[in-house]
Amino acid sequence: MALAEVAARLLDTLAPETVLIGGVCGALYGVERFTRDVDLAATFDASDIMKRLQDAGILAEIRRSSESDELSWVVHGELDGIEFQVLPASETGISIDSSEVKAGLRVADIQSFITSKCIAGGQQDMHDVAALWLMHPELTSFCREKATAHGCLEKLQGWLDDRRLQQRYSAQSG
């Protein structure tokens, strides 16, 4: 288990203030999509993250930005040939307090995960939100509210109208 093992090792190194987000988290919630990296969200500072990673012998670097539409920092690194990023939880809509544990991995709760995807707002992110919306009809109003708040409802609607996505994920189909 390449990605899962790297995710587990990073979570151990950065415990307990870190949770999985991104493709691995999405996969645990049932979203079927290829991913080649591991994304995490942390509540503590980038320099503390760097120190913990260095102590564990993991190579990484901080990339800071002062642009208003970018995250203030991202820690990029590589472990066992797999790239990873640690992002600031406060800027990505992730609440660490309500995290869940699935298959031994600490993941963002589904609402935080959807919020982070709506903040990111890319096509891949909207695919993930649409899949979760279709799998969890009870989250419809939550997804719509978050997508509206972050200006990505139109993009999300495009994915919700996708027939293949509906066939794969919709609890109502068949």
Add this chain to the structure above:
Amino acid sequence: MPGFLPKPAVELTLRRVFLLPFSQTTINMAYMTKMTRRKAELLAEIEKSPALSIYQLANQCGRNYRRVFDHVKQLSEAGLVNIRSDIRNGRQVSMVESIYHQRLQRLDDMFSFKAGIDGAR
């Protein structure tokens, strides 16, 4: 969560685990297990843990091995967990996996497949 698992819940689980369309998830419910509180607790423990042997699972829950074995078998028959044979220290053990382990495994399979293609290029 006492009572019987409703059929739609089992169909949804099967569909999510095996990615089957609904037309292929019609199953005989005659063997459907009764979901007692103990089994629901065991399922929750399996879902949040890494893959464990039944022996490790019984230890972790502080419960009798035989009872845990029986409950895991019933959960497996209901399609809620998967039992996989593995060799540990030269001995065959039964590893218990939840839907989440299977999802992670599929993700890693996709990753390995793509890495293989990229390597061949």
